[in-house]
Amino acid sequence: MKILIDRFNGVDKFVQAYDLSIDEVKGKTLLALLQHIKRTQDISLNFTSACRMAICGACGVRVNGHSYLACDTKMDDLLKEYDNPESLKISPLANFKVLSDLVVDWEPSIENLRKIKPTITPKEAFSDKKGCVQTQAEVDAIKKQWDCILCGCCASECNKLEADSSDYMEPFVFTHAFRAAYDSRSKDALKHLKPSIANGLWMCVHCQECADRCPKGISAADDIAMLRVMAMKKGLKDGTGPAHAEAFLKDLEDTGRLNEIYLALRSEGVLANTTKIDIAYNLMKAGKMNPLHIFGDEEIEGHEDLVKMIEAARAANKE
Amino acid sequence: MNEEKFNRRDFIKSATIGVGAVAASTSPVSIMASELKKSGKNTSLPSVDVLVIGSGGAGLRAAVAVRKNHPNLNVVVVNKGMPSRNATCMAEGGINGVIDFENGDSNKLHAYDTVKGSDFLGDQDAIIKFAQKATEAIHELDYAGMPFNRQQDKTVARRFAGGAKYERCNYAADKTGSIMMHTCLDEAITNGVNFLLDHYLLDIAIDNNECEGVVLLNMQTGDVVPVLAKSVVLATGGYTRVFYNRTSTPFNASGDGIAAALRAGLAFKDPEMLQFHPTGVRNGGALITEAARGLGGKLINNKGERFMSKYSNRLELAPRDIVSRSIESEIRLGNGFGEGMGSYVLLDVTHLGEEQIMNELPQIRHIGLLFEGIDLVKEPIKIRPTAHYSMGGIEIAKFDDMSTHLAGLFAAGETSCASIHGANRLGGNSLADAAVTGKLAGEGAGEYANKRQNYGSGKHAEELAQKWRIKLKDITSGNSKPNELYDLREEFGQYNWDNMGIYRTGEKLEKHIKILDEIWAKYNNLKISNPNMFYNTALIEYLEFGNLILLARCACLGALNRKESRGAHTREDYPTRDDENFLKHSLVTLKDDKLSLSYKDVVITEFKPEERKY
Ligand SMILES: Cc1cc2nc3c(=O)[nH]c(=O)nc-3n(C[C@H](O)[C@H](O)[C@H](O)COP(=O)(O)OP(=O)(O)OC[C@H]3O[C@@H](n4cnc5c(N)ncnc54)[C@H](O)[C@@H]3O)c2cc1C
Ligand code: SF4
Numbered sequence: 001m002k003i004l005i006d007r008f009n010g011v012d013k014f015v016q017a018y019d020l021s022i023d024e025v026k027g028k029t030l031l032a033l034l035q036h037i038k039r040t041q042d043i044s045l046n047f048t049s050a051c052r053m054a055i056c057g058a059c060g061v062r063v064n065g066h067s068y069l070a071c072d073t074k075m076d077d078l079l080k081e082y083d084n085p086e087s088l089k090i091s092p093l094a095n096f097k098v099l100s101d102l103v104v105d106w107e108p109s110i111e112n113l114r115k116i117k118p119t120i121t122p123k124e125a126f127s128d129k130k131g132c133v134q135t136q137a138e139v140d141a142i143k144k145q146w147d148c149i150l151c152g153c154c155a156s157e158c159n160k161l162e163a164d165s166s167d168y169m170e171p172f173v174f175t176h177a178f179r180a181a182y183d184s185r186s187k188d189a190l191k192h193l194k195p196s197i198a199n200g201l202w203m204c205v206h207c208q209e210c211a212d213r214c215p216k217g218i219s220a221a222d223d224i225a226m227l228r229v230m231a232m233k234k235g236l237k238d239g240t241g242p243a244h245a246e247a248f249l250k251d252l253e254d255t256g257r258l259n260e261i262y263l264a265l266r267s268e269g270v271l272a273n274t275t276k277i278d279i280a281y282n283l284m285k286a287g288k289m290n291p292l293h294i295f296g297d298e299e300i301e302g303h304e305d306l307v308k309m310i311e312a313a314r315a316a317n318k319e
Numbered sequence: 320m321n322e323e324k325f326n327r328r329d330f331i332k333s334a335t336i337g338v339g340a341v342a343a344s345t346s347p348v349s350i351m352a353s354e355l356k357k358s359g360k361n362t363s364l365p366s367v368d369v370l371v372i373g374s375g376g377a378g379l380r381a382a383v384a385v386r387k388n389h390p391n392l393n394v395v396v397v398n399k400g401m402p403s404r405n406a407t408c409m410a411e412g413g414i415n416g417v418i419d420f421e422n423g424d425s426n427k428l429h430a431y432d433t434v435k436g437s438d439f440l441g442d443q444d445a446i447i448k449f450a451q452k453a454t455e456a457i458h459e460l461d462y463a464g465m466p467f468n469r470q471q472d473k474t475v476a477r478r479f480a481g482g483a484k485y486e487r488c489n490y491a492a493d494k495t496g497s498i499m500m501h502t503c504l505d506e507a508i509t510n511g512v513n514f515l516l517d518h519y520l521l522d523i524a525i526d527n528n529e530c531e532g533v534v535l536l537n538m539q540t541g542d543v544v545p546v547l548a549k550s551v552v553l554a555t556g557g558y559t560r561v562f563y564n565r566t567s568t569p570f571n572a573s574g575d576g577i578a579a580a581l582r583a584g585l586a587f588k589d590p591e592m593l594q595f596h597p598t599g600v601r602n603g604g605a606l607i608t609e610a611a612r613g614l615g616g617k618l619i620n621n622k623g624e625r626f627m628s629k630y631s632n633r634l635e636l637a638p639r640d641i642v643s644r645s646i647e648s649e650i651r652l653g654n655g656f657g658e659g660m661g662s663y664v665l666l667d668v669t670h671l672g673e674e675q676i677m678n679e680l681p682q683i684r685h686i687g688l689l690f691e692g693i694d695l696v697k698e699p700i701k702i703r704p705t706a707h708y709s710m711g712g713i714e715i716a717k718f719d720d721m722s723t724h725l726a727g728l729f730a731a732g733e734t735s736c737a738s739i740h741g742a743n744r745l746g747g748n749s750l751a752d753a754a755v756t757g758k759l760a761g762e763g764a765g766e767y768a769n770k771r772q773n774y775g776s777g778k779h780a781e782e783l784a785q786k787w788r789i790k791l792k793d794i795t796s797g798n799s800k801p802n803e804l805y806d807l808r809e810e811f812g813q814y815n816w817d818n819m820g821i822y823r824t825g826e827k828l829e830k831h832i833k834i835l836d837e838i839w840a841k842y843n844n845l846k847i848s849n850p851n852m853f854y855n856t857a858l859i860e861y862l863e864f865g866n867l868i869l870l871a872r873c874a875c876l877g878a879l880n881r882k883e884s885r886g887a888h889t890r891e892d893y894p895t896r897d898d899e900n901f902l903k904h905s906l907v908t909l910k911d912d913k914l915s916l917s918y919k920d921v922v923i924t925e926f927k928p929e930e931r932k933y
């Protein structure tokens with residue numbers, strides 16, 4: 001079969017095909033396959049890896065447009081998933097700058113993490129001499145988010161980032177902001193909330209792609225929803241975001257469904273929304289948003305997160 | 320002075336945004352390098368107050384410690400990739416440090432267990448301080464936001480780890496290392512530590528017996544960049560990749576920092592002390608945690624026997640080194656399956672049943688499927704011991720600040736050898752080592768940089784850089800076939816395993832020294848057939864491999880001359896510990912590509928050497 005790889009040598013972009021017998025492919029992980037190609041066919045092929053056991057986050061790539069951790073993906077499974085294809089296409093993660101072949105630049109992501117100050121500010125009762133106290137339940141509330149290995153798979157799939165990254169950060173940055181803001185040991189959630197708002201908290205289009213592709217089962221979309229709830233609770237209501245949230249609740253009351261397009265129109269007005277047409281267009285093109293939604297009443301599947309959001313919102317309202 | 324400041328700021332700028340800017344522009348010239356050209360004077364080299372090389376737990380803790388004690392100093396953490404890819408994030412079990420003093424445990428008992436675990440090769444002055452600081456480290460990590468699991472009383476949860484008398488292994492689920500590393504990374508980011516990604520440490524520059532700075536390879540562009548620093552912390556991790564094809568450590572654990580320190584004239588302490596873990600998957604050695612045996616996993620040979628009964632009445636639950644040796648013995652007796660590096664025995668957990676396996680060993684099941692295509696709910700998994708940790712490292716002059724014998728150079732974590740682990744490291748003590756020594760090194764380096772008036776002249780860094788430029792050009796200009804490099808590396812791993820692995824003899828080691836010389840010669844004739852310097856990962860692999868060969872040569876020399884069995888070092892021809900002759904550390908140094916070996920006494924203060932029995 002053919003493995004097609006998106007190459008970039010620092011100057012030119014091109015696609016290279018590598019012919020492999022099926023025996024060379026079967027039984028390997030995707031990472032082992034890339035190593036095999038490098039070691040037997042093309043020493044100039046560049047990709048990164050370190051742990052080869054799904055914990056360091058180094059090996060995120062795309063196969064046929066979807067992100068995977070190379071070390072945690074078996075070729076046999078990929079072949080099955082794509083119906084024993086003649087070829088598979090491997091590309092670098094999307095929404096990152098490509099440095100070389102499958103290697104992407106993480107520096108802007110670190111600077112984004114810096115914006116949201118990922119470390120908690122512990123309450124006065126605690127000290128670095130005695131540590132903190134916390135219940136296991138309080139740990140469990142943020143445990144999932146701590147599984148993030150900074151692999152970038154979510155960012156690669158994010159529709160908002162793809163449409164416009166100038167006012168938005170990678171989904172995992174919000175996950176990090178959330179885990180700091182929501183930590184029971186922390187006394188200052190605003191430290192993380194404010195920069196989250198300033199850097200796109202209300203721009204997420206709820207497409208759920210981040211959650212679908214995270215190899216650790218994290219939903220940045222949920223974390224974004226939770227951060228929004230926290231922001232409302234803290235009275236950070238300026239701007240279109242909170243109006244958006246109210247429209248959102250109204251949607252839920254009216255139809256029990258979330259209508260992305262209505263929502264955007266209602267919260268920001270038609271004029272403001274012309275700036276978002278490109279996002280919508282990209283979403284539709286990718287088959288991720290149905291234009292029929294504008295007439296409402298179209299079933300939206302797999303939105304467990306909605307339920308969570310409603311619950312969170314209710315809890316917030318009660319307080 | 321003014322110029323110096325300007326350049327420092329400039330370097331920092333390039334350290335935080337420059338790399339991105341470089342790649343965004345179409346020209347392959349780095350900002351740092353173009354700055355160099357502009358002023359053309361030595362003092363114009365990029366400079367930074369404190370440079371930390373490596374971003375595992377140790378490097379990150381060091382960087383934060385500098386910023387906390389000296390907010391006026393700038394700190395740049397250099398890493399050969401994204402900072403979060405390292406061995407620290409792979410640790411599962413936990414981090415040692417006594418936090419419960421109510422039920423009989425104490426720092427002194429932690430120290431004693433560590434000394435005993437080390438088979439009395441640990442330096443007791445360092446270990447006693449280490450145990451005390453380990454307690455502090457747990458509280459500090461908690462305060463820094465690390466989400467430990469909690470007990471009923473809301474304090475940090477702890478469990479037993481091998482060789483410990485009390486429950487003092489603190490944990491965060493079964494991903495303590497990942498969670499600790501991300502805590503440290505977040506803390507560094509929040510505290511204004513800067514990062515220089517995709518830069519590879521080539522060498523350390525010395526001026527007048529003081530560390531002047533380092534020479535880095537900018538992997539994104541291929542530029543060789545000399546950088547001045549008032550002080551440098553080396554935290555590049557261990558060197559267990561000498562067993563290339565059978566280790567649980569990440570690909571980047573290639574001992575670059577230790578190799579650079581050797582080339583700078585420093586001593587490599589106890590290089591022969593390499594630890595093995597009994598259960599790695601046959602294919603490559605990824606780790607299967609001890610929990611599998613803890614829950615009742617059985618080790619089975621090709622006769623279907625549960626063979627551990629021959630070796631220990633604690634069966635599979637005997638200490639790591641004993642189980643590792645037992646498995647290797649079975650394989651050598653012909654009771655294993657397969658051949659060569661592919662030899663294995665079986666670890667059977669099927670009797671636990673699907674439900675328990677899915678609940679308590681899901682990660683291991685996943686690894687079985689991933690690497691062997693075996694579902695261990697249905698059949699046993701193929702395992703063999705795997706290289707796991709390096710106790711040896713750069714000799715430390717003073718534990719209190721982790722300074723080395725080169726002024727201005729500090730070392731921490733697995734790269735360093737303050738002799739906390741001696742001949743055998745206890746489970747949970749290496750994360751504690753990274754946290755404790757990382758902080759101490761950061762404090763030491765911060766203090767040093769704060770006092771130091773001027774940067775070095777940069778003459779040596781520039782000279783070294785020039786040498787590297789020529790060398791790298793030469794290496795990448797040839798046309799060897801890709802497999803030549805990788806086959807040689809596999810061969811190297813296998814020879815190390817066979818001759819310098821779990822069982823060693825004088826005869827094999829004697830032979831091995833020659834084999835390593837041959838590999839070294841072959842290596843030096845190899846070229847990389849990829850002249851493109853944009854992120855040339857083959858070149859990096861080539862350089863890492865060179866360092867590994869150097870370190871393996873040191874380990875072999877140390878092992879050959881240590882005519883006793885102690886901890887992880889097992890000499891079949893000298894099966895017992897020999898305190899009379901070998902209660903001392905090996906020190907290997909390098910000069911003109913020749914190694915020499917000397918010894919240094921072990922520091923014994925509170926605990927008299929005794930037989931190590933469990
Ligand atoms: C699978 C596994 C399980 C483990 N479990 C435990 C456990 O339960 N408890 C415990 O205490 N310990 C455990 N350990 C050991 C422990 O994780 C390590 O010993 C410890 O984390 C080492 O930390 P470090 O900071 O010294 O090095 P590392 O974390 O290895 O960091 C080294 C850093 O240096 C960088 N680097 C290397 N060379 C260069 C160069 N030339 N230029 C630039 N940068 C460079 C690397 O990229 C890396 O970022 C485990 C290890 C493994 C592999
Ligand atoms: S839900 Fe939001 S963060 Fe997640 S991929 Fe979609 S737009 Fe991006």
Ligand code: SF4
Nearest residue numbers: 148149151152154214
């Ligand atoms: S949230 Fe998931 S996909 Fe995104 S970086 Fe973290 S682990 Fe990767």
Ligand code: FES
Nearest residue numbers: 052056057059071
């Ligand atoms: S190599 Fe570490 S996550 Fe894949």
